[in-house]
């Protein structure tokens with residue numbers, strides 16, 4: 001029997017929503033009456049309807065994030081990869097052209113989940129502890145996650161996929177910073193940052209480590225992590241409807257596609273066979289032209305320098321195969337997103353669900369598994385080649401490791417990527433294609449490292465179809481947006497801890513053709529630094545000096561104006577330094593503090 005009694009939290013949340021509506025009504029300020037004429041704000045084209053038009057109740061919110069993908073990979077951002085489901089969300093929603101992440105997995109997740117810059121949230125670098133509160137490698141007690149904030153407003157909260165914001169991954173270690181202890185009602189996914197798609201290490205349901213073979217709740221014919229994420233996300237949304245039909249939900253779906261290793265099912269790779277034989281430059285030029293034509297970038301910007309010469313690639317079949325598998329990984333994810341959307345449609349909930357889809361950093365130039373000597377180290381290290389027991393956890397993030405049926409995992413240019421016994425990255429030159437038209441990669445804070453698509457789809461809240469928003473935004477805005485549209489409260493105190501004030505700005509005004517007011521956006525990762533204020537960006541690649549770019553004239557960062565405009569350099573540098581001091585950024589490489597005597 002369905003339990004109809006509302007919890008105290010729900011009742012309080014409902015009261016707050018009613019209070020807020022009555023307040024708005026009393027002021028005669030229906031959000032509609034605040035609407036500007038279309039195009040009134042040059043930053044955001046075409047949105048003409050209020051964010052709350054036609055809404056009944058607060059929306060469900062789904063944040064979908066993928067891993068290690070470039071600005072122009074998906075179809076609706078100029079890519080040749082088949083992503084019909086994301087394209088459909090874009091066609092029915094709003095695409096941001098200048099949305100930013102932090103250039104790396106852990107800091108992006110920390111900033112997204114908390115609405116703070118990553119250093120403020122305790123993840124100044126990755127999950128190592130450098131001895132400072134801003135570099136604990138663990139979410140701090142001074143921040144709340146979106147789940148913790150929305151739970152207070154009566155939301156069901158679910159997480160599926162990659163967590164990667166805690167240093168504690170031991171089976172019996174502390175779990176204070178695992179999803180269930182940070183506000184999520186249910187969790188299916190991985191605690192750490194990478195692994196085999198056929199046997200992900202730290203695979204977990206709620207607080208318990210599991211394997212692809214011993215999970216009674218998910219028994220697919222073939223285990224493939226991307227499918228597992230999609231299916232479990234759709235399952236949580238289905239269960240939520242069944243058990244809590246009167247409450248909205250928040251779901252955070254963090255795919256590991258298309259992070260290395262290049263792992264995809266053969267039937268999906270087959271579709272791309274021979275598709276990348278024309279080499280890097282051909283696809284970069286195609287993407288460059290399409291992104292211009294689609295209005296995602298200015299026609300005046302020049303294309304960033306080409307990495308890699310296809311004519312000089314020795315093993316073209318292998319090199320092309322790396323990108324074929326990458327494309328298959330992205331398409332598998334897109335198909336899974338289609339299954340999540342189908343579940344919302346089945347419930348009649350798509351209309352009042354805000355879906356935000358983005359990427360955690362730019363295309364990845366790391367050379368994982370690409371050396372011709374990797375197998376010398378990998379294969380011989382696997383002495384025990386017996387199959388693993390169903391309950392036996394995969395201990396390895398990367399090789400040396402074995403498959404569940406006991407085969408050593410291999411790499412290098414003699415091994416075609418895709419199957420479970422391979423572990424290979426797609427390399428710098430394809431990452432350069434992924435990041436078209438921008439410079440640099442994951443790790444760096446030039447535009448190629450930090451630029452991500454952001455699709456916002458919410459029929460009841462965003463009435464324009466297929467428009468572009470050119471206002472800059474950053475991950476820290478996701479929490480602010482969630483709190484705003486959910487009529488939740490970002491707390492000043494939580495669990496007895498004082499909470500650092502929210503850094504981000506709600507994106508909801510952009511849904512309504514209004515300006516998102518902010519002073520500046522900041523980046524620091526591994527000594528790579530940047531600040532963006534209006535059209536100006538000051539950026540430095542560690543250990544180099546400052547470069548200054550006019551992002552309206554030159555977002556591909558090819559014309560350094562630092563010498564021509566030293567005054568602007570000084571102004572932005574002062575802003576950056578004040579921010580770095582305020583957020584606890586340490587000089588790179590971070591040196592552990594001296595012990596107190």
Ligand SMILES: [Ca+2]
Pocket residue numbers: 067068104105259360361
């Ligand atoms: Ca990543």
